[in-house]
Amino acid sequence: MSRLILFNKPYGVLSQFTDRGTESARSTLSDYITVPGVYPAGRLDRDSEGLLLLTDDGRLQARIADPRYKMAKTYLVQVEGAVSEEALNALRAGVTLKDGPTRPAQAEPAADPDLWPRDPPVRYRKSVPDCWLRLTIREGRNRQVRRMTAAVGHPTLRLVRESIGEWSLNDLQPGEWREVTV
Template sequence: MSRLILFNKPYGVLCQFTDRSTAGSVRPTLSPYIDVPGVYPAGRLDLDSEGLLLLTDDGRLQARIADPKFKLPKTYLVQVEGDIQDAALAQLRQGVLLKDGMTRPAEAARIVPPELWPRDPPVRFRKSVADSWISLSIREGRNRQVRRMTAAIGHPTLRLVRWRIGDWTLDGIAPGAWREDR
């Protein structure tokens, strides 16, 4: 029977078990958090992003989760710079032109600021610049796609938390904690 682990990846943690960086400094990895042999991440989450990361020992399941051809929706809670308006959300819903081409249409909605754990380090607060929260669901997985999409519509991402992948959700999992899906 295959295993599936739902992990709440903290900010600043690599989505791998060892740091192969040649930069000289050792960055935090999954190793201190998940001591389960034979599981590997199904997809990636950037170093500066937080939230749901799925790990499995089943290669087919890993491919189904990570491969955009299966169009598994991934939902993010995104804090953006500025007071986002309906026109900007409509751009996300239509697809955004990035350097590597048009994105697929996304589901996008303004939301009230979610009750999340504090981020370490905290997001820089500026009195003179407003911020907004949106829920954004995409069905593809380009490199830093959500950040590039929000920047393209004039609202750079301040904080990015992946909340859901398909039917799996982060609900009830603290940062750095995991649970096995049964």
């Protein structure tokens, strides 16, 4: 039977078990997960938070991470500025990045979510408003969500992945994980 672990990756943690080639050790998955033989199915940038799936099943790992399977990944995204319908429509149509056009995304305004505090906190500027979006993509290029929101004029301030396919964070707090049956 395959193992699948749902992990709420905290801000500042690498999506790998070791940190090679740096002078100062950074936090990795091994600081939180001691289950042998599991590996991340996909990645989540060091400065992003939220759901990361780990499994010991190579086929399941491919089905989750490989863009050809088009598994939905949903993010709560705090962006700079008030997002217009025009910007949302651009995300919904797909935007052109340096590495080519993205697939269309589901994009909608989101209410201010009841999330855990981030350490360090997101910078706050009185003169620049911010808002939250819920963005669902079906591919996973490097820093894609951040690049997409920047392409429509709204840099990302905070990024939290809330679900991948049928799996979601639910009540997992940062640094917590649970194993589910596949």
